[in-house]
Amino acid sequence: MILVVDALNKHLHSDILDEMFRLRARVFGDRLGWDVQIENGREIDAFDYLDPAYVIGLDESDRVVACVRALQTTGPHMLADVFSDILQGQAPLRSATIWESTRFCVDTDALEMSGRGVGTVSRATCELMVGSLEYARASGIEDIITVIDPVMNRVLKRSDNAPYDYVGATVQMGKTKALAALLDCSEERIARVRAFAGIEGDVFLDEQALAKRRAGRVKAALDCGTMPAGVAQYLIEQIDAAMSVTEISAALSLAEDLLGPVAVPAVKSLAKG
Amino acid sequence: MKPLDLGCISEGSDVALPQILDGICADFGLDYAAYAGVNTIDNSIHGVVNYPDAWKEHYVEHGFQAIDPTLIMASRSVGVVDWTRLQETEGFHTVFRDAADFGIGTKGLTIPVRGPYGDRGMFSVVRECSEGEWSSLRREIISGLQTQATLFHDRLMRHGRTMAAMRQPALSEREKEILQWIAAGKSQPDIGVILTISTRTVEVHLRSVREKLGALTTPQAVARAIGMGLIYPI
Numbered sequence: 001m002i003l004v005v006d007a008l009n010k011h012l013h014s015d016i017l018d019e020m021f022r023l024r025a026r027v028f029g030d031r032l033g034w035d036v037q038i039e040n041g042r043e044i045d046a047f048d049y050l051d052p053a054y055v056i057g058l059d060e061s062d063r064v065v066a067c068v069r070a071l072q073t074t075g076p077h078m079l080a081d082v083f084s085d086i087l088q089g090q091a092p093l094r095s096a097t098i099w100e101s102t103r104f105c106v107d108t109d110a111l112e113m114s115g116r117g118v119g120t121v122s123r124a125t126c127e128l129m130v131g132s133l134e135y136a137r138a139s140g141i142e143d144i145i146t147v148i149d150p151v152m153n154r155v156l157k158r159s160d161n162a163p164y165d166y167v168g169a170t171v172q173m174g175k176t177k178a179l180a181a182l183l184d185c186s187e188e189r190i191a192r193v194r195a196f197a198g199i200e201g202d203v204f205l206d207e208q209a210l211a212k213r214r215a216g217r218v219k220a221a222l223d224c225g226t227m228p229a230g231v232a233q234y235l236i237e238q239i240d241a242a243m244s245v246t247e248i249s250a251a252l253s254l255a256e257d258l259l260g261p262v263a264v265p266a267v268k269s270l271a272k273g
Numbered sequence: 274m275k276p277l278d279l280g281c282i283s284e285g286s287d288v289a290l291p292q293i294l295d296g297i298c299a300d301f302g303l304d305y306a307a308y309a310g311v312n313t314i315d316n317s318i319h320g321v322v323n324y325p326d327a328w329k330e331h332y333v334e335h336g337f338q339a340i341d342p343t344l345i346m347a348s349r350s351v352g353v354v355d356w357t358r359l360q361e362t363e364g365f366h367t368v369f370r371d372a373a374d375f376g377i378g379t380k381g382l383t384i385p386v387r388g389p390y391g392d393r394g395m396f397s398v399v400r401e402c403s404e405g406e407w408s409s410l411r412r413e414i415i416s417g418l419q420t421q422a423t424l425f426h427d428r429l430m431r432h433g434r435t436m437a438a439m440r441q442p443a444l445s446e447r448e449k450e451i452l453q454w455i456a457a458g459k460s461q462p463d464i465g466v467i468l469t470i471s472t473r474t475v476e477v478h479l480r481s482v483r484e485k486l487g488a489l490t491t492p493q494a495v496a497r498a499i500g501m502g503l504i505y506p507i
Contacts, residue, residue: 007349053351075387140415
């Protein structure tokens with residue numbers, strides 16, 4: 001399922017964002033060999049401090065399996081400031097209805113393949129494509145310019161999501177090449193990717209339900225009894241008494257801070273890669 | 274940061290701005306619109322609204338600009354913020370409980386705008402209607418409203434000579450080439466054939482050109498580009 005995290009709800013999902021930055025480090029730093037800065041096993045750049053929107057794919061256990069980042073082309077964005085080689089010194093496109101998408105990645109280790117025929121594309125990849133196109137479309141965005149490598153370009157073509165054009169040139173970037181592709185956010189394109197991957201219904205997850213599942217995991221960890229019974233009891237009461245997503249999140253963060261990494265076994269097992 | 278005074282128009286800006294908001298409201302079927310933005314270079318703050326005077330006075334008197342989540346929170350988003358997303362926040366109830374007394378509803382959205390120098394703005398609109406009406410209106414107007422919001426922001430950020438100079442539009446060779454063909458009377462599909470690019474690529478570049486030149490229509494963009502010497506008159 002897809003979760004959109006931006007400046008308005010990031011305080012509720014700091015654990016998910018942290019996992020996402022670690023996924024990006026594994027994919028862009030380790031696997032693809034892009035020229036990115038990695039600190040403490042997390043890939044974070046200057047644009048992550050500009051309140052971007054992240055479209056994040058989670059598996060059934062709410063672990064991060066895919067992510068992509070969106071920024072407006074009217075403000076600071078990567079093609080204007082970092083990937084200017086791709087544009088060969090030309091001015092970038094600027095429009096209120098064009099977003100830039102960067103850092104599209106999928107945790108290939110954690111996925112089973114789906115789709116059809118030779119050279120299949122994982123469901124998580126397609127779900128992230130659908131989620132990001134739908135999120136953009138709901139915001140009135142008509143086109144996305146996306147900075148990708150040739151592998152991702154082939155993935156887009158194979159999943160019936162081929163770019164309608166490219167801007168600038170393909171240039172060397174670390175061990176791989178980078179290029180800028182254009183995708184429309186039309187209903188037709190979304191329908192094609194959905195049909196390709198057999199995705200039906202709403203791909204966006206319910207934040208309330210996500211908070212409840214997280215509460216279940218934390219309460220199970222509190223029950224294990226590594227903590228004085230009185231404290232555990234107090235924390236469980238706090239979680240149960242929380243009404244809104246914000247309150248649940250605050251109660252859970254407190255419990256998780258006291259529990260340490262035990263509360264989130266899913267994250268621990270992923271960190272090995 | 275100085276508090277936003279939405280009750281008055283910033284110094285040096287156009288007095289006709291609230292009328293522009295009236296025009297946008299009429300075009301898009303909305304009750305009221307408000308714009309607030311911060312120019313990070315000259316630190317000027319701009320606010321324009323076409324809300325009833327009584328509500329503007331009440332709003333400023335109660336210091337709502339300090340707690341109104343449709344201003345503070347929404348400006349940091351990337352996507353449009355429908356106010357349903359803010360209803361859980363404390364400030365929302367305080368502001369909109371009073372707003373109801375002035376006939377202002379809670380069906381609204383805020384469009385965050387970002388400019389190239391870290392300048393940010395927010396353009397919000399409101400309409401009193403049913404849930405169903407609101408969601409279909411929203412879908413229908415959202416793209417056009419995004420464009421209007423950015424044009425409005427850019428217009429305010431360009432005020433003053435330094436700002437205008439810094440915001441000289443930079444068109445790419447491709448954008449100039451396409452606009453030159455438009456000036457020569459070619460249609461978008463024709464230009465696609467001439468340049469061996471898709472029609473949508475032509476369209477997307479023209480959208481960018483209009484934005485950069487602050488033009489609402491392509492003919493207006495052609496006129497401005499000729500006036501600025503970016504393309505040749507034919």
